[in-house]
Amino acid sequence: MLTVLLILIPLVAGLVTFGLKGSGPKMLGLIASLASLAVTVGALFQFRTDPGAAALKLDASWIPQLGAKFTLGMDGMGLMLCLLTAISFLLIFIVIYNREYERANSFYGLMLLSQAGLVGVFTAYDALLFYVFWELALIPVYFLCSLWGGEKRIPVTFKFFVYTFAGSLLMLVGLIYIYLQTPEHSFSYASFVSGAVSPEDQSWLFWLFFVAFAIKMPVFPFHTWQPDAYEQSPTPVTMVLSGIMVKMGLFGVVRWLLPVLPKGAYMWSDVAIVLSIIGIIYASCIAIVQSDIKRLIAYSSIAHIGLMSAAIFTNNEQGLQGMMVQMFNHGVNIIGLWIIVEIIQNRLKIKNLNEMGGIAQYAPGIAIFLVVISLANIGLPLTNGFIGEFLMFSGLFQYNVWFMAVAGLGIILAAVYTLNMVQKVIFGQSNALTETTTDLKANELVVLIAITGIILVLGFYPKPMLELVSSTTELVNKVY
Amino acid sequence: MNALISTALSGVVMMFAGLLIGNKQRIKIVAIVVLLVAFAANLAELSTLGAGERTYYGMITVSHFSILFNAIALGATLIFFLLSGSAFEKVGEHVSDYFALIFFILAGISLASTFSTLLMLFLAIEIISIPQYILAGADKKTPKSSEASLKYFLMGSFSTGILLMGIALIYGATGTFNVAELALGAGKVNTLALCGIILMAFALSFKVSAAPFHFWTPDVYDGSPTVFTSFMATVVKAGGFIAFIRIFHGAFVGERLTADWQLLLAIITAATLIIGNFTAVFQQSVKRMLAYSSIAQAGFMLLAVISMNTFATQGIILYAAAYSVATIGIFAVMIKLKDYTFDGFNGLARTQPVLAITTTIFVCSLAGIPLTAGFFAKYFVLAAAVQQGNLLWLVITAVICAAISAYYYFRVIIAMYFKQGEAETEEINGGFKLMLIITAAIVILLGIFPGLLLQFI
Numbered sequence: 001m002l003t004v005l006l007i008l009i010p011l012v013a014g015l016v017t018f019g020l021k022g023s024g025p026k027m028l029g030l031i032a033s034l035a036s037l038a039v040t041v042g043a044l045f046q047f048r049t050d051p052g053a054a055a056l057k058l059d060a061s062w063i064p065q066l067g068a069k070f071t072l073g074m075d076g077m078g079l080m081l082c083l084l085t086a087i088s089f090l091l092i093f094i095v096i097y098n099r100e101y102e103r104a105n106s107f108y109g110l111m112l113l114s115q116a117g118l119v120g121v122f123t124a125y126d127a128l129l130f131y132v133f134w135e136l137a138l139i140p141v142y143f144l145c146s147l148w149g150g151e152k153r154i155p156v157t158f159k160f161f162v163y164t165f166a167g168s169l170l171m172l173v174g175l176i177y178i179y180l181q182t183p184e185h186s187f188s189y190a191s192f193v194s195g196a197v198s199p200e201d202q203s204w205l206f207w208l209f210f211v212a213f214a215i216k217m218p219v220f221p222f223h224t225w226q227p228d229a230y231e232q233s234p235t236p237v238t239m240v241l242s243g244i245m246v247k248m249g250l251f252g253v254v255r256w257l258l259p260v261l262p263k264g265a266y267m268w269s270d271v272a273i274v275l276s277i278i279g280i281i282y283a284s285c286i287a288i289v290q291s292d293i294k295r296l297i298a299y300s301s302i303a304h305i306g307l308m309s310a311a312i313f314t315n316n317e318q319g320l321q322g323m324m325v326q327m328f329n330h331g332v333n334i335i336g337l338w339i340i341v342e343i344i345q346n347r348l349k350i351k352n353l354n355e356m357g358g359i360a361q362y363a364p365g366i367a368i369f370l371v372v373i374s375l376a377n378i379g380l381p382l383t384n385g386f387i388g389e390f391l392m393f394s395g396l397f398q399y400n401v402w403f404m405a406v407a408g409l410g411i412i413l414a415a416v417y418t419l420n421m422v423q424k425v426i427f428g429q430s431n432a433l434t435e436t437t438t439d440l441k442a443n444e445l446v447v448l449i450a451i452t453g454i455i456l457v458l459g460f461y462p463k464p465m466l467e468l469v470s471s472t473t474e475l476v477n478k479v480y
Numbered sequence: 481m482n483a484l485i486s487t488a489l490s491g492v493v494m495m496f497a498g499l500l501i502g503n504k505q506r507i508k509i510v511a512i513v514v515l516l517v518a519f520a521a522n523l524a525e526l527s528t529l530g531a532g533e534r535t536y537y538g539m540i541t542v543s544h545f546s547i548l549f550n551a552i553a554l555g556a557t558l559i560f561f562l563l564s565g566s567a568f569e570k571v572g573e574h575v576s577d578y579f580a581l582i583f584f585i586l587a588g589i590s591l592a593s594t595f596s597t598l599l600m601l602f603l604a605i606e607i608i609s610i611p612q613y614i615l616a617g618a619d620k621k622t623p624k625s626s627e628a629s630l631k632y633f634l635m636g637s638f639s640t641g642i643l644l645m646g647i648a649l650i651y652g653a654t655g656t657f658n659v660a661e662l663a664l665g666a667g668k669v670n671t672l673a674l675c676g677i678i679l680m681a682f683a684l685s686f687k688v689s690a691a692p693f694h695f696w697t698p699d700v701y702d703g704s705p706t707v708f709t710s711f712m713a714t715v716v717k718a719g720g721f722i723a724f725i726r727i728f729h730g731a732f733v734g735e736r737l738t739a740d741w742q743l744l745l746a747i748i749t750a751a752t753l754i755i756g757n758f759t760a761v762f763q764q765s766v767k768r769m770l771a772y773s774s775i776a777q778a779g780f781m782l783l784a785v786i787s788m789n790t791f792a793t794q795g796i797i798l799y800a801a802a803y804s805v806a807t808i809g810i811f812a813v814m815i816k817l818k819d820y821t822f823d824g825f826n827g828l829a830r831t832q833p834v835l836a837i838t839t840t841i842f843v844c845s846l847a848g849i850p851l852t853a854g855f856f857a858k859y860f861v862l863a864a865a866v867q868q869g870n871l872l873w874l875v876i877t878a879v880i881c882a883a884i885s886a887y888y889y890f891r892v893i894i895a896m897y898f899k900q901g902e903a904e905t906e907e908i909n910g911g912f913k914l915m916l917i918i919t920a921a922i923v924i925l926l927g928i929f930p931g932l933l934l935q936f937i
Contacts, residue, residue, distance in 0.1 A: 063929070063930060063931050064931060065794070065930075065931050065934045065935070066930075066931075131850065132850040132851065132855075135849060135850040136850060136851065139844075139849065143897070146894070146897070146898050147897065147898060153898075154894055154898050154899075158887075158890065158894070161886065161890065162883055162884075162886055162887060165883050165886050166879075166880065166883035169848075169879035169880075169882055169883055170876070170879060172859070172862070172879065173862065173866065173872075173875055173876065173879055176859070176862055176863045176866045177866050177872075179863075180863070180866060180867050
């Protein structure tokens, strides 16, 4: 019931929002996201007391002719991502509360629909249902970017849509093939992981799934849509894209690739890891030379996701656990960074780093939070980014020392571009424009305090998060 | 049988209606009423049929499948009449005759879904084709319409000749016209029969505008009065596919034989998908884009013809319904616009939000986005081809083409929502909007519960 509520709340609220006027949409958006967070916290408590509770599941008939059912459920990873979704949407809605969007009803409506789609992806335990939610999460984002984005939004969003749609269709072929191999012709998760697919089939089916997930993450060389899309999207949508939506790809690998095609994944893990590592180095190098702050963060995100995708294929518990914890932490940190970008962009209407400088003198609040979040983003010890990165590198080290050594260069490069960005934005010489910067408003302060709180708490005490995802890690290790 | 009789009679009724009723609006109402009667008569046969099928005089065989297909064809035509019926008046004076011709086409389609001899198949194809040649040239004021009609007639006659030749060769090889008695699959494949099958495959490919026999399609669709293009591209095309699938799945079955024509049709399918999709990308007129997209969609439907399994039968039913309804919907919207180019749709979301949102749903369905009927239509035909086993290369080609199709379909959405402009439309009444909403609701309903249709097979 709780899982259904998590989808229904944003879905119904989203549909209702389309018909509202004035400040109605933003109010409903806030209420719905608060309610979603409350339900997620309820689910979290339920999960800790009884992971198999009926309240976390749903199994209803859908298309009997196909053997597809409306099956929802929660495991540690799904719950963690639902929590990330709920927190992120609430923070986003709070921070944009005093912004006025044209056609606000459609904006908030589409945002809520994308939330429903995302939660659906993280909770679906039927392959066809997963596919449907996978696509549904994409459609509202397509409209959000195309309607409220930057100057080049239409071709950029279109490229993003066609890329991901092509990947999804390949995955659909893979899903159909596996479905036909299952003895009882079913899309249920249990049937998919039953091992019905032969190793020969797994070797090529791997690519149908991997390409779909790699585009979404994005992993080199499937990443070309990402920097443009992040740059051109309105910042709240970029937060959704980079904070939550890229996690769909990582989630897909853990939930639908590793357990369903373990031999295929084992066969191609070297290639997948090498592609991921190329992505880390390549994106980091490009990030260093970026002068557009949105593009810089976009490329830094490719590098971070590259490490996570490498860690998935390391075939050991530490790598996987680190990756899962990092999914949450990266989501929080990157959203924090985007919030600061949004605040600066809203105040100064610029994105070029070379035009910024000296903000610390006029807006110390912004400066403090930017430093804390940036340091968390590069995985400084005692911030939330550290534990995940440590575990992932440790996993990678166990898999192949050389892979770890090359990927490790990413830490140095990340420090270079991140500190360079911090330097250019808040320190140095101020100019006529940056001198007009005003400090944080109450709602912005609340959001950034919340994010910093999460960063520090999980930096000092990551155990609850590690425990939450451990059930999924154990499951994945069994199938190799 | 009921569908065949009732649609043929309906055609005659409409011809007399033209003599007796002067008011064009009333003629449309009469057409809708007789269509509803035909729809009911078709469904009524279900109760008398029982579990099996019934053959009449060794010529036609009525089954659950044929009744369901006829229901879809008649249902789609009903939506077509309700949405676009008033556009008949703009084509020319002979409104009742146009309705009559459409009923005769429907009679041909119901024959195509029930034939049990090759002769009946030939008749079905001809009954479907000839009224279309006339409808294509119905707008006598426009030279393009006459050109379309002539082109269609010449090419159509040519393909009919090929079909007849194919039938003659098969008759020569087997000595019978009866589909059930052909027994081509047993033993060694007769060369004469194989030639016949190939000729029939070519002729039917022409009728469903599969590449490389598609050249007539864009010109004919573009030149014909838009309202009739809508019908030709949807219900009629589905009728062609039903004939295709019934003859190839029903009569040309055998281990060696099936492999032979499957390869031929697989190549035709790949060519259709690639040519249809790639050419549609470059079109500036939505009408021509839809013409090429109908070629592309034919490629998907051909996947069902190639695959010999239950998914294929379910797929063709779902595809016929999903594709017809969505395309009729988008054509109905286009008829109301003054400019048929993509730019003509610019800013439609601001001026006519209902039209824009329903068009979005139709376009998403054509592209195969989940929760619209088009998704499951594509799903079933892809599943059929995957299950076939040796066609994975074709399946991958198809999904890549489907991704390309998103490009041109979404151009309509981009124009409506994201581009500045004042799309000029004719006056649009509440009834039309309501019908559009109902049509879009059908698309979504079938997209969530495809079982609603499939349970009847």
